[in-house]
Amino acid sequence: MxxxxxxxxxxxxxxxxxxxxxxxxxxxxxxxxxxxxxxxxxxxxxxxxxxxxxxxxxxxxxxxxxxxxxxxxxxxxxxxxxxxxxxxxxxxxxxxxxxxxxxxxxxxxxxxxxxxxxxxxxxxxxxxxxxxxxxxxxxxxxxxxxxxxxxxxxxxxxxxxxxxxxxxxxxxxxxxxxxxxxxxxxxxxxxxxxxxxxxxxxxxxxxxxxxxxxxxxxxxxxxxPSVVDVPVPTDVRRTDLAKALSSAGLGGARKGGLAEQLVDPLLAQAAEYEERVALEHGQRGLLTELGLPVHELExxxxxxxxxxxxxxxxxxxxxxxx
Amino acid sequence: MTLDPVPALNVDPLIDDPTTRIIVCCGAGGVGKTTTAAALGLRAAERGRKVVVLTIDPARRLAQSMGIDSLDNIPRRVKDLDGDGAGELHAMMLDMKRTFDEIVEAHADPERAEAILNNPFYQSLSAGFAGTQEYMAMEKLGQLRARDEWDLIIVDTPPSRSALDFLDAPKNLGSFLDGKFIRVLMAPAKVGGRAGMKFLNVGMSVMTGTLGKLLGGQFLKDVQTFVAAMDTMFGGFRTRADATYQLLQAPGTAFLVVAAPERDALREAAYFVERLAAEEMPLAGLVLNRVHGSGAARLSAERALAAAENLAEPRIVDQDGGKEEREQGQLPDSPDSPDSTADAADTADTASTVSAASSGSTASSGSTASSGSGRPDARVSADSSADTSADTSGAQQLAAGLLRLHAERMQLLAREQRTRDRFTALHPEVPVTEVAALPGDVHDLAGLRDIGDRLASGDRPAGAA
The missing domain is CATH 3.40.50.300 (P-loop containing nucleotide triphosphate hydrolases)
Structure with missing residues (x-):
């Protein structure tokens, strides 16, 4: 060393x-x-x-x-x-x-x-x-x-x-x-x-x-750290998502309900997250190409x-x- | 959310005001100073002003985003601007050596200029060791202002040890030029050999002897001839540096301190604010870059995490999906509450479908076969009757992930708010504008324009506490 x-x-x-x-x-x-x-x-x-x-x-x-x-x-x-x-x-x-x-x-x-x-x-x-x-x-x-x-x-x-x-x-x-x-x-x-x-x-x-x-x-x-699986599953219905949020105690799943209102902003955040993860993936690739030991710190x-x-x-x- | 007494920084009135002639962007490294300068320049130009942006940072990407291959010491016009065409945007990057050479060429007779340009000491000095960059930035700013071709000059400051070193440049230069040391250096070259030494006291001859010993005779001679040759220019040098310094204090100049909502960057920002006040430099405000927001800010990190845990623990999940009566703010059920009545068979069922869903999206029901856009929000489904347990568990898993992501975001918001509050407590008088974080970098004029819009609106990103 x-x-x-x-x-x-x-x-x-x-x-x-x-x-x-x-x-x-x-x-x-x-x-x-x-x-x-x-x-x-x-x-x-x-x-x-x-x-x-x-x-x-x-x-x-x-x-x-x-x-x-x-x-x-x-x-x-x-x-x-x-x-x-x-x-x-x-x-x-x-x-x-x-x-x-x-x-x-x-x-x-x-x-x-x-x-x-x-x-x-x-x-x-x-x-x-x-x-x-x-x-x-x-x-x-x-x-x-x-x-x-x-x-x-x-x-x-x-x-x-x-x-x-x-x-x-x-x-x-x-x-x-x-x-x-x-x-x-x-x-x-x-x-x-x-x-x-x-x-x-x-x-x-x-x-x-x-x-x-x-x-x-x-x-x-x-x-x-990775928080959710990427890519975010796209085959989940919004109504199901609203119901899941509601079942977790976050308000009503019906249209206009508190849980239902969360769906859009949460999905928007997930989309941003996905974009960032993809970008990070690309940058990681560039670093790997350098042929040097690469270490990650959380x-x-x-x-x-x-x-x-x-x-x-x-x-x-x-x-x-x- | 706290009451916000912080005055807002309105960028548009600042850049539209014809009496604003110079804007200086300063801040710690890595906070988006250069990008802010470029975005501001573009916005001002598209609003009708004739702008030149002087950057110090050799950021190729930024040059490319303005459609210029590489920036150099000559202002280049940026094409494809929006607006009514009255405004212009030029961009340039400080080339220290070139700027220094130009000064020598402009202020010394050709013979002397050549001697200076060929001096080895000069060559390494001008190529930009610590300190030179600051002088040359000041020099260039003075030059641009003197040419009076632009009605607005936007500069970003050198990435120095302390980003306000450029303010010290004239003073350092002055104290050096006024010092005895320069006379000691010049004496032998001027008067020549021993005759010169006679005029020096013993202490000084020890000095030159020592320096000769330390540096090697030739080096000292190079330095001496350099200093002698520069002698005639030094006066002008200092006069111009002083003039530029005064220009920075004059009405028509505005300083913007750029920071990110991070502890170190804001600490440095606070230092700039204090230093600018001490130097009587006019501070327009703080640009806080990369601020995060959330569209669901009313859901706290704690509640989101608790809800995510609730979903991850199927035993206590209320499967009937109806919690409308539950009061907002109430914590989720503890496992032993009467609500946790899901039966064991249901638990086993859910567990198996969770693993199916996580091994790919194949576990989805047939109704989701040909997905058009692929975005979940584009797939609002009308028939909730087709509920299968696979759908439910997939949704729950996704919901849990989204909630964890949200919790992370809310924690980030809270941290940003804390660091910001610390700054505001110290400097409540400083107007602030916030620029929402972008997921990626700026690659073109549209990206710069977007940042300009964010700068001008100064809206705190949705939900930023």
Whole structure:
């Protein structure tokens, strides 16, 4: 199993939730995972019902069987100062740079520096070892930018290595690329069974493959359970349906009766449902054609809370994702 | 159902008003922002306005739905509009690199422009790393407005980390340009080598030394020549960015916050509303997409589920079909109530036909042989005398399924209502329009028009609580 698991997906598909569940699943039975947030939205803290995460690795959950999930919200500016301090012992010079606006420049304006720092920090966590030479984290899960930007984001170091042809940044960029393009890394895409997210997933996988980045799995999120048999039987008479509803205690079956009035709206809802199921079926087909493992996660209708997160994690383990 | 004090957002007066010149659609990713922008543009054009829609999202499907193969940096006219022909719709997609190149070409002399365009640092900057998109969106909006060819510009905002990053673009640019850092960068290239360094204090020479060490000498030189070459343009850059920012605050601009009735999307919507207020940007209202309704909203999820269970448990089903006297709201019978008198033989009978019906629709009576439309509602049958137990059990099974489906729908409605209430409690002053959920995506102008109709009617879908 790859030690760096990158989770991307179109906006609104729940990639942060899936990344968190994956981190939990991977931590199960005594493992330690680090869940990394790069977009500064504090979605992870909200999911784990914790306070906003500082730029610091912090334990946010205990996994079934004694594992631990740590989380880190990477702040580009602090990561830069961190780097300068770590590699060049530039504590005070770093502060001076900040005063000059160099840090602002580097983290907001300069091409890719921000992304270099974010990917670099994640790769550092992947490679970090303790005094006994063991990896500090068994797995690092990254809640990455959305599908539209993921290839560029992960590939930024290639570009930087090309720009800065020598020097520490060049070396650093190359080291990061070595991790990202190796089997140590797997990029998963989260989608829904809807047209636009599926289209974006298909496009995104093409881009990742073209860039030589290792594509992992397709995770279909918020899959709705089937409620009625599809297709809805068409050989049932409305009068019988009205009678059945009436016999269930929903009012009169005669024309204008309360049960009879339910027939049309209920059948309309069934027709919508059928249309949706057919659409989902088609989208599922498109995903299957990608030749990647596809996993489905059920829709948690009550929204995602901690319990729901653990449920998703269990499901991921059952499906062999973690 | 609660009393609804939320003001309605009327889209038509907004898009018809000739003084409305810019509409900005913002919202979290995946809530239908771009589609809303396009639908609004189409509606405005068909109501007689000359509209350009600027999208940031490279959604091919959307381009195709407007009959354009692919959108690019040049506004393309959309054909086959309804209406009296007075209006026009143009659509374009922001091409960051192209927009940036155009600025360079327009504002630098040819020699300098070439130097900039060939600079490796410029090339990767303009191709769109984080941040550039926001500047270029602002730049393009400013350009479109300055051309004055359209009387309404509709933009959707970049899918950024925080979708209001574009508001910060001028400020970021300004603080960068005003900063000392840029002078440090420019000094060596401008004055050249050691002579330049003399003017810098020791701290700064450490800085450039450090940067050189970090970035590699060539990279730093690329950056320096880039900054030097751009120097003459930076002033204009900022002036225009500031002007666009002011344009966004001016009367004639309206912001629409787009959301779906989901927790995260509405939380982000609340954030936008607050941020827009802080920036004194004029908010027109909230577009709530993908709202669900039900034609049978008076039947609660709980009652529907209880009734479905009742049907699934044939022992307690009252087979005579007559419950007219039963009072609405009363719970179904518990198994030990006097009503549950169905006899054991009947139960066995029902059970066998249920399995027959579920193994295909072959168990239906002969009267249903050649079904025309296939839709159940087209098959209203006059002779209820042909009742067989197969019909009854099939109907019961279907009814139970429909009731479960309905229960799910009602639960969804309740959830949407809760998330919505949370937003309304925070921002009761924000006008809202709701757009009913569609089962599929938009594929053509008719689909966009349909969304436009839904946007304008703002009717809550039937039964939305």
């Amino acid at each position: 790859s030690r760096l698991q990158v989770v991307s997906g179109k906006g609104g598909t729940g990639k942060t939730t899936v990344a968190a569940a994956l981190a939990l699943a991977l931590a199960t039975e005594g493992k330690r995972t680090l869940l990394v947030e790069v977009e500064g939205r504090q979605g992870i803290a909200q999911l784990f019902e914790a306070e906003a995460l500082p730029y610091e690795e912090r334990k946010v959950a205990v996994a079934p069987g004694g594992g631990e999930v740590f989380a880190l919200a990477i702040d580009a500016e602090l990561a830069l100062l961190d780097y300068l301090q770590m590699f060049y012992r530039l504590g005070s010079a770093g502060r001076a740079l900040k005063k000059l606006g160099a840090v602002d420049f580097a983290t907001t304006i300069a091409p890719g520096v921000r992304d270099v720092l974010l990917t670099g920090k994640a790769c550092e966590a992947v490679r970090r070892k303790d005094k006994k030479g063991r990896y500090v984290y068994d797995y690092v899960v990254m809640d990455a930018p959305p599908t539209g930007r993921i290839t560029r984001f992960l590939n930024v170091n290639d570009e930087v290595a090309g720009l800065a042809k020598i020097g520490p940044i060049h070396n650093q960029a190359q080291a990061v690329m070595r991790v990202l393009k190796s089997p140590e890394t797997a990029v998963h895409l989260v989608t829904l069974l809807e047209e636009m997210p599926v289209q974006e997933t298909v496009d995104g996988i093409g881009e990742l493959r073209d860039a030589g980045l290792p594509v992992g799995r397709v995770l279909v999120n918020m899959v709705r 829709l948690l209708t009550e929204g995602i809370d901690l319990a729901g997160l653990y449920r998703l994690a269990t499901d991921l383990r059952k499906q062999g994702v973690a």
